[in-house]
Amino acid sequence: MSAPPNFDNWTCPLPLRDYPNIVLGHGSGGKLSSELIEHLFMPALGNPTLASLRDSAVIDAGSGRLAFTTDSFVVRPLFFPGGCIGDLAVYGTINDLAMSGAKPLCLSAAFILEEGLPTATLARIVEALANAARAAGVPIVTGDTKVVEKGHGDGCYINTSGIGTIADGVDFAPDKARPGDRVLVSGAMGDHGMAVLSVREGLEFDSPITSDTAPLHELVQALVAAKVDVRVLRDPTRGGLASSLNEIAAASRVGILLDEGKIPIHSAVRSAGDLLGLDPLFVANEGKLVAIVAPEHGDKALEVLRGHPLGREAALIGSVTANNQGLVAARTTIGGTRVVPMLTGEQLPRIC
Numbered sequence: 001m002s003a004p005p006n007f008d009n010w011t012c013p014l015p016l017r018d019y020p021n022i023v024l025g026h027g028s029g030g031k032l033s034s035e036l037i038e039h040l041f042m043p044a045l046g047n048p049t050l051a052s053l054r055d056s057a058v059i060d061a062g063s064g065r066l067a068f069t070t071d072s073f074v075v076r077p078l079f080f081p082g083g084c085i086g087d088l089a090v091y092g093t094i095n096d097l098a099m100s101g102a103k104p105l106c107l108s109a110a111f112i113l114e115e116g117l118p119t120a121t122l123a124r125i126v127e128a129l130a131n132a133a134r135a136a137g138v139p140i141v142t143g144d145t146k147v148v149e150k151g152h153g154d155g156c157y158i159n160t161s162g163i164g165t166i167a168d169g170v171d172f173a174p175d176k177a178r179p180g181d182r183v184l185v186s187g188a189m190g191d192h193g194m195a196v197l198s199v200r201e202g203l204e205f206d207s208p209i210t211s212d213t214a215p216l217h218e219l220v221q222a223l224v225a226a227k228v229d230v231r232v233l234r235d236p237t238r239g240g241l242a243s244s245l246n247e248i249a250a251a252s253r254v255g256i257l258l259d260e261g262k263i264p265i266h267s268a269v270r271s272a273g274d275l276l277g278l279d280p281l282f283v284a285n286e287g288k289l290v291a292i293v294a295p296e297h298g299d300k301a302l303e304v305l306r307g308h309p310l311g312r313e314a315a316l317i318g319s320v321t322a323n324n325q326g327l328v329a330a331r332t333t334i335g336g337t338r339v340v341p342m343l344t345g346e347q348l349p350r351i352c
Helices: 031-045 085-098 119-136 191-200 217-225 240-252 267-276 295-306
Strands: 057-060 065-073 102-114 140-148 156-166 182-185 230-234 255-259 290-293 315-321 328-331 337-339
Touching (some): 085 102, 085 119, 102 217, 182 295, 217 230, 230 240
Parallel strands (some): 102 140
Antiparallel strands (some): 057 065, 230 290, 328 337
């Protein structure tokens, strides 16, 4: 790549948004979510472990390090091409552990059920959840069930928590990206969000769009086993790749320059985005990761990812820069450069 452009003066003059009430955008994983965490949750709950804002907390357990995470799933509809809320809950929690380099040990699952939900529907969800846990080799060891009045629960919500162990020498964190590092993704962007939207809106495309929901812990362990010098791992869920990279750039105080033409996006997803006015870089993924690795390990990381079934479409998509701290930019296919901001507002509500 040629020298990156300088965007030091490309800042938004607008003041911090002031919302007297919670809006859907506060759950987007984008700018509003970040502001809610920074200005409400962190002042009240802040501590050194929480302040790292990893996908899972890393805890020193005396004899070793543990990763601990929790997540809630509120997807609508409950079933979508490629999965349902049950396997999504299992895989999403496993992936949060994996982004800290952890080997998942066990999960919890708590169900918030709406009065009137057909028992047969719940049975399908639980069966999918159980099958996903067995396939991933990560058991559900505790749980809870609550029921709310009809009209107050959207059928079924699931909250999960997970615990995993982190091997010595493994230390991925959002603030570890350094200038010169290489940026990779493990596959095509936007599949999950577009799959959910296609069902919700009753849309049909020539090529079916299927969620990428999958557990990534074995893919991550392949990187660890190959001794790839990984700085940061993230699974670009809510807010998509764009929001995840903006969070990394801000935490590491670096810039990130992407080659837009190298970012894998399935043609059906790109067409759906064009039709609906949605940029796939902001659309959620549930079975993909973004990795930032040391410059000399970019090719090795790509080889390892492509050698795993979940990484066959992996691509090296950009690099970390010293200038433009906190900004993500992309060189376009027509030779220009555009800023890729964090998602503002709610592009696709209730997708994970």
